[in-house]
Amino acid sequence: MSEVLAKDTILSYIGSEIESKASSVSIRAINERGREAVEKTAFPTKKDEDWRFINLKSITKNSFVSVNDAGVKDAGDISGHYLPEALNTRLVFVNGVYNETLSSVDGLPKGVIVGNLSEYADHETVKEYLGTITNYEDDVFAPFNDAVFSDGTFIYVPEETTVEAPIHILNVFTDAEKPFFATPRLLFVGEMYSKATIIEEHIGLSNNAYLNVPVTEFKLFSGAHVHHARIQRDSKTASHVSRPIAMLDGHAEYHSYTICLGAKLFRNDPRVIQNAEEVDFTVDGLVLIDGEQIADTHSIMDHRFAHGRSHQLHKCVINDEAHSIFNGKIFVAKDAQKIDSFQENRNLLLSDDGKVNTKPQLEIFADDVLCSHGATIGQLSDEEVFYLHSRGLTEQKSRELLVYAFALESVESMEVESVEKLLLDEVIKYTTRD
Amino acid sequence: MLEIKNLHAKVEGEDIEILKGVNLKVNAGEIHAIMGPNGSGKSTLSKVVSGHPEYEVTDGEILFEGEDITEMDADERAHLGLFLAFQYPVEVPGITNKTLLREAYNTIARANDREELDPLEFEDYLVSKLDVIEMKDEFLNRSINTGFSGGEKKKNEIFQMAVLDPKLSFLDETDSGLDIDALKIVSDGVNKIANDEKAIVLITHYQRLLNYIKPDFVHVMMNGKIIKSGDIALAEELEANGYDQLQKELMLNGEAQ
Ligand SMILES: Nc1ncnc2c1ncn2[C@@H]1O[C@H](COP(=O)(O)OP(=O)(O)OP(=O)(O)O)[C@@H](O)[C@H]1O
């Protein structure tokens, strides 16, 4: 392998020293490993197959500094973002830094842990799993998170325990004098037959550019059930590159829903790995973008054992000059028979200048499987618009209603009422702007 | 109520003329039937009258209660009291009948300075209209026409008509796709809605419908024009002899080319 020069790595867009700030030995070791990988891995260019369509300018034209060097402003009162269902099951991170005052975890069942990773760094489970589920391959972003994170979320749900209240992980990003980077981190470990709902939110409080590189790792033991909603409402000038990964044991269920509303550049590489027979998982997405936003999802549904059911509905609405990219891979290993996997990418283009690239992919090595995939790119149907219009609705209102209907299905999977409400408001805001 | 004068219309952006000089006058309290072979322009006429942007009026005019509506947007025509029951009602997944109807009802009410109904009042109003067409209330919460059978779609059009209470309705082949029981129910519904202040234009291929909804006038449309008008006897004649015979007669009389 040829030597990678520093100027070709992510470090050339980072204006601060990359140094481990973690106090614990185990996190420092991960930081060290990440740093080594970062220094050895070239930052992606359009020549890389997985980065062909995406314009990375909002990262490469910037120099991001650490939060300490960025002159960050106060978060102010963020209580408007609290979820009524999660008033005592909430962790708050401001620019990636844990904020104890704004967090509250008094409402947890016995044995359940929801806390700051750096405080739990020496917990057996953290030592065993943190950083082990993520995959580097040629990636620069997961190692970047590894290299610099110290705070983060640790969620542990013991055997046969159900956390009724949704666990709200609220990441807010404040205004700042300089563009900064943040590396939110989450480790979830659900023991056998545990059950939990995680609402992971990213909110830009101001309109500044920052680089948000979250890594989330989910380890589900047999029979564990997790509902994971990820709501990305970053600032419209921010860049967000996430690496969510889940590893499922037998009879586990993991249902994830990613909603993309914010960020100038959003790149999301969700990956779910079936680690034993009989699992059930969802990797749904809803993307609502306009202006010059870019949203790129590269997902992997990795079936390594027999008897799995998986489902991916990725819906995108694109207005103005926005650009949506989807590349979804379904892997089925040689002996993974009886996999039932469904994947669909539906794009609704509202403007002439919007762009869509979509590529659903199947790589199947087993012979007894039921896998389907498809992609559509369409505009609003003139006949549908006229139908509503002829009933007395203005043409504008008819269009709004149809876009709303397109998005609705994804919103209705949220399970948490206040989150559904919040997303419906976002959808209305998107359809009725200007 | 409705006066169509020498109406010419073509497909927007193309050189396909479909309506070639239609004249039609409909007064309040009247029921008209338009018959005619496939492709003669019946649906196009109803869409042009309701303001479909796919067609461009190249000559003539449409007057509604004396007002020229030829260039008006479809929603404004609906506010004035025009309604089209589509020949092929589209499926609109994700929007329920109730949502559409409440939005439509209140928009029309606003435009006419009438009181809007709040969700509870509207629910009651909606349920009261279900009887008109013997519709089950589960249809209210289903997405518009989505997964409906052909007959259910047609019934749903008449239900919408009952709810929106228009002055003038075009019913484009509402009878096709209905079995005989449904045909009776739908006809009954239309007869309940019809009164002295309203007018209805039925487009149909079958005289059978006209046994249940009695038209005051019957028109025959061919090749983009109304070539003959008469009363119910004309429909009976058509049923017996077909359009060819009629065309031949007219040609002999020098009335059509
Ligand atoms: N958008 C369009 N583009 C091209 N041709 C059209 C368009 N709309 C209608 N036509 C043509 O105009 C003619 C009249 O169509 P229309 O649907 O009005 O007939 P119709 O009398 O309702 O027929 P049917 O009894 O089969 O319903 C047909 O030849 C049809 O193909």
Ligand SMILES: [Mg+2]
């Ligand atoms: Mg027709």
